[in-house]
Amino acid sequence: MLHPVPASTRAKSRHASEGLVIFGGTGDLALRMLFPSLYFLEDEGLLPPDLRIIGTARSDLEDAAFAAQVKSAVQTRAGDDFSDETWARFAPRLRYAAVDVQDAAAFSRLGEVLEARRAIFYLSTSPALFGAVCQNLQVAGLVRDDSRVVVEKPIGRDLKSCQAINDTLASIFTEDRIFRVDHYLGKEAVQNLLALRFANTLFEPLWNKASIDHVQITVAETVGVEGRWSYYDDYGALRDMVQNHLLQLLSLVAMEPPASLDPDSVRNEKIKVLQSLRPITGRDVERNTARGQYIAGVADGRSAPGYADESGGDSSETETFVALLAHVDNWRWAGTPFYLRTGKRLPARSSEIVIQFREVPHSIFGGVDLMANRLTIRLQPEEEISLALMNKTPSLEHNGMTLKPLSLNLSLSHAFKDERPRRIAYERLLLEVLHDNQTLFVRRDEQETAWRWIDAIRHGWDHKSTKPSPYPAGTWGPSSAFALIERHAHSWCE
Numbered sequence: 001m002l003h004p005v006p007a008s009t010r011a012k013s014r015h016a017s018e019g020l021v022i023f024g025g026t027g028d029l030a031l032r033m034l035f036p037s038l039y040f041l042e043d044e045g046l047l048p049p050d051l052r053i054i055g056t057a058r059s060d061l062e063d064a065a066f067a068a069q070v071k072s073a074v075q076t077r078a079g080d081d082f083s084d085e086t087w088a089r090f091a092p093r094l095r096y097a098a099v100d101v102q103d104a105a106a107f108s109r110l111g112e113v114l115e116a117r118r119a120i121f122y123l124s125t126s127p128a129l130f131g132a133v134c135q136n137l138q139v140a141g142l143v144r145d146d147s148r149v150v151v152e153k154p155i156g157r158d159l160k161s162c163q164a165i166n167d168t169l170a171s172i173f174t175e176d177r178i179f180r181v182d183h184y185l186g187k188e189a190v191q192n193l194l195a196l197r198f199a200n201t202l203f204e205p206l207w208n209k210a211s212i213d214h215v216q217i218t219v220a221e222t223v224g225v226e227g228r229w230s231y232y233d234d235y236g237a238l239r240d241m242v243q244n245h246l247l248q249l250l251s252l253v254a255m256e257p258p259a260s261l262d263p264d265s266v267r268n269e270k271i272k273v274l275q276s277l278r279p280i281t282g283r284d285v286e287r288n289t290a291r292g293q294y295i296a297g298v299a300d301g302r303s304a305p306g307y308a309d310e311s312g313g314d315s316s317e318t319e320t321f322v323a324l325l326a327h328v329d330n331w332r333w334a335g336t337p338f339y340l341r342t343g344k345r346l347p348a349r350s351s352e353i354v355i356q357f358r359e360v361p362h363s364i365f366g367g368v369d370l371m372a373n374r375l376t377i378r379l380q381p382e383e384e385i386s387l388a389l390m391n392k393t394p395s396l397e398h399n400g401m402t403l404k405p406l407s408l409n410l411s412l413s414h415a416f417k418d419e420r421p422r423r424i425a426y427e428r429l430l431l432e433v434l435h436d437n438q439t440l441f442v443r444r445d446e447q448e449t450a451w452r453w454i455d456a457i458r459h460g461w462d463h464k465s466t467k468p469s470p471y472p473a474g475t476w477g478p479s480s481a482f483a484l485i486e487r488h489a490h491s492w493c494e
C-alpha cells in the first residue's frame with residue numbers, strides 16, 4: 001500500500017549493498033515469520049539484489065546447517081507455494097554468525113560477515129538483551145549513521161521499563177532509524193482501514209459521535225498460551241494485546257484524517273487519539289474493565305486444559321481475557337463508547353471492528369423492529385467488510401411492510417483472487433524497513449502514551465483484592481464482560 005514497487009524498479013536497491021542481521025536468528029519468530037516473509041519477498045523480486053541476510057544466535061552453526069534450518073521453516077510455511085527456483089535465488093543470501101551478545105569479541109566476527117554493508121539490525125531477542133546488543137554493536141564499530149534497528153515487542157512491561165529500553169536505543173540510534181514493530185500494522189486488513197476511511201467519501205461525514213452509537217473492537221483467539229506460559233504469565237492480555245494491537249486498531253479507527261501517508265502525518269494523528277483516551281482510574285476500574293482467566297473446557301472441538309493446568313501446577317492471577325470500555329475525549333468522539341475485548345481460548349479466531357450506527361430517529365414502519373446500520377470490518381480469519389442495511393422483504397402485503405436486515409458484503413479474498421491469501425504481516429513490515437518508511441512502525445511517544453494509559457488500569461487492578469474471573473475454555477469470557485457492556489444497554493456482536 002505505502003510503497004507499491006513497480007516491476008521496472010524491482011530488485012533495484014536504493015542502497016548499493018545492505019545487510020540484514022537477525023539477532024535471535026534461530027528463534028521461533030525468525031523461523032516462523034521473518035525468514036518465510038523474506039523468502040516470499042524474494043519470490044516477488046522485492047529484495048535488493050545484493051542484500052545479505054545474516055542470522056545470529058549463540059550456538060555454533062555452519063552456514064549450510066543454518067540454511068537447512070531456514071529452508072525447512074520456509075517449506076513448512078510456504079507449503080505448495082515453495083519453489084526450488086526461488087530458494088536457489090534466496091539461499092546464497094544467507095549467512096550465519098555465532099554471537100553471544102554479551103561477548104564483545106563476537107561482534108567483530110559479525111562485522112566480518114557484514115563486510116561494510118549498510119546494516120539493519122533486527123532484534124528478535126528478549127528486550128533484556130537489547131542493551132548489550134546495542135552497546136557491543138557500537139563498540140565493534142558496526143553502527144553507522146545509516147544503520148537501522150528493528151525491535152519487537154514486548155518493549156517493556158510498563159511505562160518505566162519501556163522508557164528504559166527506549167533510552168538505550170536512543171543512546172545509539174536516532175528515532176528515525178528505530179523501527180518498533182506492531183505486527184498488526186503489517187496486516188493488509190489493518191492498512192485497508194486507512195483506505196476505507198480516507199479513499200472513500202461515504203463514511204467520513206458519518207464517522208463521529210452524531211452518527212455512530214458505539215464501536216467494538218474484538219481480537220479473539222482459540223489458542224491458549226501453551227509453550228509461552230512463563231513469558232505470558234508475566235504480561236497477561238492487557239500488556240500482551242491491548243497495549244499494542246488493540247490500541248493501534250482503536251487509533252486508526254478514531255484518528256482524524258492525516259495530511260498524507262507520511263510517517264509523521266499518520267503517527268501525529270494516532271498519538272492524538274491515545275492522548276485523548278480518558279484514564280481508567282478509581283471506581284471506573286471496576287465499572288469499565290473485566291478480566292478473566294480460562295479454566296478447562298472445550299476449544300476447537302477438543303477438551304482444553306485450564307490456564308493454571310498449563311503452568312505445571314503454579315497458580316496465577318494473570319488475565320487471559322480482558323474487556324474494557326474506553327472513551328476518546330475529543331470533539332469527534334465525546335460520549336461514544338469504544339468497547340475493546342481480547343482473550344485466549346475463546347470460541348472462534350476472529351478479529352473484527354464493529355461500527356454500530358445510531359438508530360433511525362423516527363420509524364414510519366409501525367411496530368416493525370428496525371436494526372440500526374452496522375459496518376463490520378473483519379480482519380481475520382478472512383478479510384471482509386460488511387454493511388448491514390434494513391430491506392423490504394418482497395411480498396404483496398397491503399398492510400404495512402415486512403422488513404429484514406441484509407448485508408452488503410465485500411469479500412476481499414474473493415475480490416483479489418489472484419493475490420496470495422493470508423500474507424504474513426512481516427512481509428509488508430520488512431519491505432517498509434528496507435525502504436526506510438516508518439509509517440507502519442510505532443513512534444516512541446505513541447508507545448509510551450499507550451503504556452501510561454495501560455499502567456493506570458494495571459495499577460487499579462493491583463489495588464483491588466479481586467482476581468480474574470474464571471471462564472471455561474471455548475466461551476466468550478467471564479460474565480463480567482457481558483455485564484460491562486450490558487450496563488450501557490449494548491451487547492457484544494458475535
Ligand code: BG6
Pocket residue numbers: 221240241
Ligand atoms: C502477539 C501476542 O503479539 O500476537 C500473542 O504476543 C498473540 O499472544 C498474537 O497470540 C496474535 O497475533 P495474530 O496475528 O495471530 O492475531
